[in-house]
Amino acid sequence: MSMSGYTTQRHINDHYDVVGFISSGTYGRVYKAKSKPGRPVQQGPTGKPIEAFAIKKFKPDKEGELQYTGISQSAIREMALCTELSHPNLITLVEIILESKCIFMVFEYAEHDLLQIIHWHTTHPRTPIPATMLRSIMHQLLSGLLYLHRNWVLHRDLKPANIMITSSGCIKIGDLGLARLFHAPLAALFSGDKVVVTIWYRAPELLLGSRHYTPAIDLWAVGCIMGELVSQRPMFKGEEAKMEGKKLVPFQRGQMGRICEVLGIPKRDEWPLLSAMPEFGQLQGLAGSVPGASRPVGLEKWWDGVCRTSGYASANATAATAPPNREGLDLLRRLLTFDPLQRITAEQAQGHPYFSAASASAVPSSASASTPTSTSAVPAAGNGTHAAAEFANCFLNVPHTYPPRKVSAEDNDIRVLSATNSMPNTGAGIKRSALPDESLARGGALKRVKEG
Amino acid sequence: MAANYWDSTQARYWTFTKEELKEMELQLFQANRNLITKYPLPEQRLLNIFLQGQLLKLGRRMNLRQQALATAQVYVRRFYTKVEIRKTNPYLLMTTAVYLACKMEESPVHIRLMLAEAARQWPELGINDSSKIGECEFALISTLQARLVLHHPYRTLTDLAPTFSMSTEEISLAHSIINDHYNTDLPLMHPPHIIAVTAIFLAIVLRPNQTGLQQHSAGAASAERIQANMNQALSIISGTMGKQHHAKLGRLVEWLTESDINMEAVISSTQELISLYEVWEGYSERPCKEAISRFMKDGLGK
Numbered sequence: 001m002s003m004s005g006y007t008t009q010r011h012i013n014d015h016y017d018v019v020g021f022i023s024s025g026t027y028g029r030v031y032k033a034k035s036k037p038g039r040p041v042q043q044g045p046t047g048k049p050i051e052a053f054a055i056k057k058f059k060p061d062k063e064g065e066l067q068y069t070g071i072s073q074s075a076i077r078e079m080a081l082c083t084e085l086s087h088p089n090l091i092t093l094v095e096i097i098l099e100s101k102c103i104f105m106v107f108e109y110a111e112h113d114l115l116q117i118i119h120w121h122t123t124h125p126r127t128p129i130p131a132t133m134l135r136s137i138m139h140q141l142l143s144g145l146l147y148l149h150r151n152w153v154l155h156r157d158l159k160p161a162n163i164m165i166t167s168s169g170c171i172k173i174g175d176l177g178l179a180r181l182f183h184a185p186l187a188a189l190f191s192g193d194k195v196v197v198t199i200w201y202r203a204p205e206l207l208l209g210s211r212h213y214t215p216a217i218d219l220w221a222v223g224c225i226m227g228e229l230v231s232q233r234p235m236f237k238g239e240e241a242k243m244e245g246k247k248l249v250p251f252q253r254g255q256m257g258r259i260c261e262v263l264g265i266p267k268r269d270e271w272p273l274l275s276a277m278p279e280f281g282q283l284q285g286l287a288g289s290v291p292g293a294s295r296p297v298g299l300e301k302w303w304d305g306v307c308r309t310s311g312y313a314s315a316n317a318t319a320a321t322a323p324p325n326r327e328g329l330d331l332l333r334r335l336l337t338f339d340p341l342q343r344i345t346a347e348q349a350q351g352h353p354y355f356s357a358a359s360a361s362a363v364p365s366s367a368s369a370s371t372p373t374s375t376s377a378v379p380a381a382g383n384g385t386h387a388a389a390e391f392a393n394c395f396l397n398v399p400h401t402y403p404p405r406k407v408s409a410e411d412n413d414i415r416v417l418s419a420t421n422s423m424p425n426t427g428a429g430i431k432r433s434a435l436p437d438e439s440l441a442r443g444g445a446l447k448r449v450k451e452g
Numbered sequence: 453m454a455a456n457y458w459d460s461t462q463a464r465y466w467t468f469t470k471e472e473l474k475e476m477e478l479q480l481f482q483a484n485r486n487l488i489t490k491y492p493l494p495e496q497r498l499l500n501i502f503l504q505g506q507l508l509k510l511g512r513r514m515n516l517r518q519q520a521l522a523t524a525q526v527y528v529r530r531f532y533t534k535v536e537i538r539k540t541n542p543y544l545l546m547t548t549a550v551y552l553a554c555k556m557e558e559s560p561v562h563i564r565l566m567l568a569e570a571a572r573q574w575p576e577l578g579i580n581d582s583s584k585i586g587e588c589e590f591a592l593i594s595t596l597q598a599r600l601v602l603h604h605p606y607r608t609l610t611d612l613a614p615t616f617s618m619s620t621e622e623i624s625l626a627h628s629i630i631n632d633h634y635n636t637d638l639p640l641m642h643p644p645h646i647i648a649v650t651a652i653f654l655a656i657v658l659r660p661n662q663t664g665l666q667q668h669s670a671g672a673a674s675a676e677r678i679q680a681n682m683n684q685a686l687s688i689i690s691g692t693m694g695k696q697h698h699a700k701l702g703r704l705v706e707w708l709t710e711s712d713i714n715m716e717a718v719i720s721s722t723q724e725l726i727s728l729y730e731v732w733e734g735y736s737e738r739p740c741k742e743a744i745s746r747f748m749k750d751g752l753g754k
Contacts, residue, residue: 009594068561068586071593076555079593080600084461096598098590151456180558181601 004191012097012104015039021408026104026321028059029073032109033409038245042094044108052109053094057102060316072176075103079177081153082107089144091164108322110172111404112162114225119321120162120402122232126311127400129229131324131361136394138226138331139355146203148179149215156181158221159201160228167404169393180309182215197221199240201257205340206247207259209278218338219349223335230324230332231306236262243357257290263336264296271339290364299336303329320399322361327354330447362395457643461599466530468640476533481634484536491538491747494740497731499537500635502740503528507546510573516550517559518631523602524553525634526591533640534595539746543570543577548588558599576745606650607628616652616704626655636728642717649713650721656701 016033023030033053035042050179056073082093082105092108114137117128120125141163157178159188166173178197183252195400203220205213227235259267265283287294297305309312312323334344344352356380459552468476481488493499511521527549528542533707549569554561565584579585593600609630612649613623621627627649633639639645 068590069583069585070551070554070586071589073555073560076552076600079598080556084601096593098594101590169484407484 003441008099009099010095012055012099014185016055018055020409022054022407027072031057032405033106040401044092050092050094050108054107054109056105056107058105058290059102070300071103077180078177079103079105079176081179081181084216085148085151085176087144087147089140089173090147090173091176093343093389105173108166108172108346110174111167112165112402113174113405114160114163114165116405117165118228120400121310124400128307128310128312128321128323129232130320130323130398130400131312131328132319132396133357133394133398134226134229134328135360136164136169136391136396137229138222138328138392139172139350139388139391141173141352141399142346143224144171144173145218146350148173149218149346152181154182154215154220155218156197158218159198159226160225163225164395165174169395171295171394184188193447199252200224200234200236200254203340204253204256204259205277206337207256208274208280208283209249210340211278215345217333218344218345219332219346222339222349223332224336226328226332227306230303230310230328232310240249251279251284253286253289257293258288260286260290260296261292261303262297263338265293270337271342271343273339285388299337300329302423303332305425317361319397323355325357325359325362327352327357330354420433422441457603460603460712462603463643464641465597465599466641466722470637470641473533473637473640480533480536484538487536487538487747491743491750493537493743495731497635497728498735499740500529501732501735502737502744503546504631506543506574506634506736508552510550510570512547512588513573514550514561514569516554517557518549519604519606520553520557520559522606522631522634523557527553527600528594528601529640531592531595531632533648539674539749541578543574544584544588545592545694546570547574547577547579548585548592551585553590553594556602566707576748578748603644605644605648605651608645609651612648612652615707616656616700618652618655622652623739625658626651629654632727632728635723636724638721638724646714646717649708650725653704653708653718654722654725656704662679672675672713713720715735727750 015036017036019032019034021029022032022132027302033055033056034051035053042053044050047288058072079096082091092112094106094108097104097106106437121129132274142317150195153176155173155176156179157175162173162175164174166297167174197203197217201221201224202216203213208216236255238258239251241250241252241254243249265286266274274280307323311321312321313321317323331344331349331352335349336354337343455507494502507521507525508666509529510516511518524546528545531549549565550570551561551563551566554566563582563585565583568580571577571579606627607627609623613626618626626648630647633651708718
């Protein structure tokens with residue numbers, strides 16, 4: 001190809017100073033970076049200057065081979081969707097630089113993520129995640145998810161590690177590598193990626209082999225995340241059964257078992273299409289192999305139990321230790337509804353009484369003891385921009401100071417090929433063969449069209 | 453995006469006025485004056501028809517969906533608004549556009565299979581190394597600024613067809629007209645719903661069940677006949693002819709006047725399409741193929 005598209009090509013090292021390495025995955029590596037001094041200041045969607053960046057570097061598919069192997073579908077999805085989407089609760093893409101056979105996606109930096117926050121709380125015993133913070137996180141998470149779903153995007157990989165928090169308490173849904181448009185898919189969603197969603201957050205319909213799944217799978221994951229925020233450990237921590245060969249997707253008995261230990265084995269009266277699930281037959285055996293499944297804890301008992309073990313106060317609560325209000329339990333129950341058709345949607349969830357209740361916690365700071373019914377009857381507060389503003393900073397009045405993200409300064413070499421910063425010419429070296437036989441090329445579709 | 457076209461990158465960055473398109477063309481011309489003079493090409497729409505035909509052949513060979521091909525064609529169209537075609541290998545660009553479009557439309561094809569099929573379809577491709585496609589993919593994404601999500605008119609057609617009780621033949625004709633519109637500047641100028649409404653309008657005006665047109669692409673329709681039908685239809689719109697003339701058409705016209713759809717855009721799109729079919733009458737594959745071969749032979753991509 002002509003390289004005229006590259007005459008204004010930006011080079012990663014001209015614009016960013018890498019501070020250090022953040023993390024790595026199958027896709028490549030993520031670095032923290034700052035703008036080079038003297039370079040124009042990048043602005044975020046709110047017009048505020050962006051101070052730090054997270055640069056996600058996709059390596060070429062094959063390790064060590066310095067040639068173009070085609071960009072992975074996951075990287076293509078992430079590039080295209082991040083370019084297309086814009087929402088306060090979605091990670092902000094600053095730019096994409098294609099250089100030296102690598103893709104650099106430059107994002108606005110977020111200081112924290114939910115996994116790291118949860119980890120901090122588990123290593124500081126008896127410090128639960130404050131109820132106000134939990135409510136704000138949930139509201140922002142649902143706002144971002146509602147935006148995705150309204151734009152026909154399934155995230156398909158929601159989990160604490162993929163949910164970022166800026167230092168000003170704004171939730172940012174990240175990692176759209178598994179996300180995809182679901183409006184009128186060309187093929188059954190199942191045929192594309194046989195396995196989606198990290199096992200602990202995988203919805204029961206996926207575990208039961210559903211071929212056509214819906215935005216409801218993201219809401220299940222949100223439920224698992226909510227449970228994890230309250231209990232500070234993965235809610236359903238199942239063992240993943242490994243794929244046998246490339247074709248066979250095994251039944252995830254362990255994961256389904258963990259879910260059933262809390263919620264019980266799904267029954268047809270709560271999930272009418274249950275028996276249509278490909279792995280329906282496997283459920284019968286579950287009662288025998290997972291003892292807890294036939295005598296489930298039940299969500300309410302689970303909730304009360306984890307509220308105790310997480311350190312929420314049962315009496316003399318402060319703002320930092322008051323347990324979440326009971327409406328939160330109801331929201332969780334609706335998020336973790338077995339039947340995907342009955343599971344609460346992102347839009348319904350945003351309007352849930354949990355968010356309009358006068359207080360985030362079951363023990364309001366005012367003296368008057370609240371009954372759930374009276375607090376949930378407070379009108380209007382749960383709707384519109386008022387609510388969004390109220391929940392915009394999840395760190396508001398939170399007494400904890402979370403440590404910044406770990407950045408290793410040892411590896412700050414983002415460059416791949418220092419020697420060739422310029423793109424070679426794609427059109428180069430193409431030797432033309434003699435003109436093809438004209439008669440071969442004729443009589444095709446267009447010829448017919450023309451004659452018609 | 454899918455829910456809100458008006459917020460999409462297509463609406464914000466890849467929709468132009470006629471004047472803007474002319475300006476871009478002029479810029480390309482000025483930057484490549486010698487090249488363009490040295491290697492004359494058939495007019496843009498004929499070239500587009502040729503490229504689309506080539507894409508269709510590849511699509512049939514590989515059993516690809518229409519929508520992936522439409523996406524690939526728009527990528528090619530967008531690319532050539534920024535890069536002079538004579539500096540490129542159009543067969544490589546088409547191969548790459550299909551490769552990328554298949555990933556975007558969630559029906560990915562392996563890069564080596566892509567190369568093998570394209571090389572079999574086009575001896576002109578002249579490439580035996582799949583990394584060339586990978587390299588071209590970088591250039592394509594970079595030139596398109598990673599704005600790869602597209603809004604096609606097909607969905608609006610499907611949504612609106614019942615409103616106008618369109619017959620299967622009319623729907624399939626409207627579908628063909630949408631396919632054809634990718635050969636004009638329309639996909640770079642108007643929102644997809646304008647194109648869909650235009651296609652519906654034309655399909656109903658052309659009355660395929662009366663003419664047996666459904667056996668062919670809309671491109672097969674005689675331009676004169678379209679013109680005749682069109683004049684009739686336009687006179688209905690302008691009110692000089694009674695609406696009872698054609699019940700279905702009447703309903704459509706009524707709907708158009710009641711909706712707040714940009715009628716000016718629909719009318720100019722209609723004219724653009726009629727003009728395309730006139731140009732199509734004079735289409736022949738050979739001059740396009742040869743003209744491309746001439747600049748490719750001289751290896752201008754170097």
